[in-house]
Amino acid sequence: MNILVNYSGDYLQLLTPELENKLQAIHLGIHTKSAEGADYLGWAEWPGSISPAFLQDIKETAERIRSTSDVLVVIGIGGSYLGSKAVIEALSTPFQNSNDLEVIFAGHLVSGEYLKQLMAYLDNKEVTLNIISKSGTTTEPAIAFRFLQQYMEKRYGNQAASRILVTTDEEKGALRTLAIEKGYRRYVIPGNIGGRYSVFTAVGLLPIAAAGHDIEKLINGAREAEKEFGVFDTNSNPAIQYAVIRNYLYDAGYPVEIMATFDEKLIYVQEWLKQLFGESEGKDGKGIFPTSVLYSTDLHSLGQYIQDGKRMLFESFLMVEKPAGDLTVFEAENDGDELNYLSGLTLHEFNLACHEATKTAHLAGGVPQISLTFEQLDEQHLGHLLYFYMMACAYSAYLLDINPFDQPGVEDYKSNIFKILNKPGYILL
Template identity: 30%
Template structure:
């Protein structure tokens, strides 16, 4: 809709896509959108077909076999779906079982098995979760992440930290053991980064002594029998509980599956509200009217900005500290989905925007010089939180300091939003494209809306660019080189 020259799309929940500074004169125009109308229609039909059947034209697995794409099924909790009433009840039972029982969880995963989980943790828990008392955490355990890099120092220090925590607990309660749960997430069970750090931690923690009890939960390919993966076989042999990395859901889309929901269960995030937000966004995107379909509109504007106006870098800039991990999750989503050498016909196109993570006023002091005066090759995507749970007023504690007195008596959120608006206005004044997504609040429901919007947007853009948004052949290149090198190291 157009209100006071603003171009916004607002959902019933209040979730808003403000594309005023991305559409219009000197930006992506109505004529530009009209020129790709037939392709937008075809893209929407392709997404409808994917929803109904899981089929995506030309999509093959890394083994070269036809593979369904099923992430659009995840928001819908139904028997027979990847998320069913029984699977959610199992997650909730798991959540109840660890509450007031497990002291710490270490989640091992990389890529989609880490990034989405970190977003859920940051938004729900914040930076100081592990410093809070068990009562302040409502009985849920402390949670740490590992396996997302094979860093010897941090891995060793994390193990040492857990050992210290265990000794402190037993010092105060001599007859009580410290319980640590290792959640290892890998579809194949051969993910180098994840499995190597998991094995180091498992071995060292098991050897510390009886004051630490180590439990393991595996999140892996659910197939048993002849199709059984390494981790599934290991978990079955060791008697570890298992959750699923579902077929048809790539890692960057897996936050809505048990891959991400296992973290939600560990921290008490409302899984049903998170999925409800994703479902509401999917339902909003069922229409073929681009003015009312946030994912199609977002995809079309950014596709045209890149292809017609050379804006092939996307700066993803939330104005919230705890959404920095969202920007990092989006980097993987955009890079793996749309960074493609060839289109579906095999023609070299070298498609895709380069994603860059930035955070609010932090990077106004670090990156904005480049955004404002560097090449006009960027779209800046702002994320705004409309209403904060806590929002202090800046006090006038130094009335003699005029510059400080000037900023007193306003809320931190008002200052933050004024900074974002100034940034957007400055960029727009020099024909530098930007848009703003407004979250009514920072909670599970609106987070579900946002993550799902971004996931579905890349599906639409893949159709517009005629590239497979669901494979990642470039990743396999380094893996083919790495494997033999690791074998050489073992021989030495």
């Protein structure tokens, strides 16, 4: 399973001896767990360490959820929901099958209207909750859980405990204490894996399996990527290539990356990427700002700015080589829409042509281009792709001399809101 990285410039010219030495040091730091932030490098070798028994346990729990529930409500924010949301959206059809378990997310925003409407929607359905939080005190999911836990206890009484699952820290935290007290089934967030790198842990795997997707294939794809990207080769390792190109463009005066796709099923992969790169790199006055577009939709809105606006952007296309389904343009008897010249062309082929046309136009407009291509959108290839991005992100942050695994800016916001809301122990100065 190859990820092809194509760059509008000459990649080999970027590889100076000094850069090669720095990349090799980063590689050793990641794989010997000696790099900055090493306490959170557990994700790098996690796929290969997963046991068959662990996957079987997740699958059995998921099957119990599917057999007893119409809806799984996943409560979490940031890395506690974006990974599973990205995979589920990428692998599901846009139109819900009434026989499928529905996975709904809560706790990623604070909205009384949303929660009221959600609980009203759940009234005629059988429900399971999965609350995901290392501490249990992150404000947004904690608020949602307070309301939804009460809803479950009022509705199911003593049976509520069997319908609430907790994914939290193994050793400490308010949510762990509550789960023990209430008798909730617990899954562990590994202490050496941060939220935005946790999609291959129970954080992501349980909702993904409950949605009916094959987590063994997902993990197999990640294991293949772990093995492939564990080899240091600046000419053939796509994670290194992508990181090098991104950082060269950043140094050349392009601090904004537009992640573009032609497949609407990848929208939440882009959302996951924005958190992954934004939280990992945006520190110390440094970092590439990640944003995203869906083509060709956004060619008719943001496309004008990308083509002719301020020259601070570079563009990264994420392309799927083989679509799961397609249509071919047919010849109409009356060519009133003037589309008969497209007869025999598939819609995937149209998007490939649109990709080439967009690249050519934007490059001429001063927007450097990267294209990332993977074969097809299924569990195995998606697992490979997500691991690729995590490894590329680590390299990219380390090239900027940034710790990829903390988020001090997020902690500042949390501290301020606690002061504003008069949380005990916090003083507003």
